[in-house]
Amino acid sequence: MMHKWRKHIRGIVDELMNNAVKAKATKIDVSVAEKEQAIIINVKDNGIGMSKEKYAEVSKKLEQSRRVELEEYYGALAGESMIGTGLSLVGMMTDRAEIKTELGKGTEITVYIEKRG
Ligand SMILES: Nc1ncnc2c1ncn2[C@@H]1O[C@H](COP(=O)(O)OP(=O)(O)OP(=O)(O)O)[C@@H](O)[C@H]1O
Numbered sequence: 001m002m003h004k005w006r007k008h009i010r011g012i013v014d015e016l017m018n019n020a021v022k023a024k025a026t027k028i029d030v031s032v033a034e035k036e037q038a039i040i041i042n043v044k045d046n047g048i049g050m051s052k053e054k055y056a057e058v059s060k061k062l063e064q065s066r067r068v069e070l071e072e073y074y075g076a077l078a079g080e081s082m083i084g085t086g087l088s089l090v091g092m093m094t095d096r097a098e099i100k101t102e103l104g105k106g107t108e109i110t111v112y113i114e115k116r117g
């Protein structure tokens, strides 16, 4: 079942790990778990962390409603590929996100892809 989501999982892990590296992390823990209802991806780093403002910006990006399937469908019809980049795209591929971050300590981001049908 996880197979169906492998491209999304790879894209999400890649983006979250890139962000952790850019935040000067020296340790990054990644986990991907399949539950009955959802795929859960967690990336934890010990990088620079986020200010309150940055946290608000990132929350907004991640809290977009999931719509990547639709974009892929209409994008394919229109002959374009993907819209959005970075965490906006992660937000479009996921149903829910949790962010824990502390300046100077690090960041932990967990995202959920509900499996639905
Ligand atoms: N793990 C993290 N630790 C600290 N700051 C982060 C982390 N992840 C994201 N951020 C902050 O949130 C901002 C937005 O992230 P996002 O991935 O959307 O954009 P980006 O990485 O700057 O550019 P792009 O991903 O489009 O190349 C980052 O520029 C960074 O300031």
Ligand SMILES: [Mg+2]
Pocket (backbone or CB within 6 Å): 015, 018, 019, 086, 087
């Ligand atoms: Mg990024």
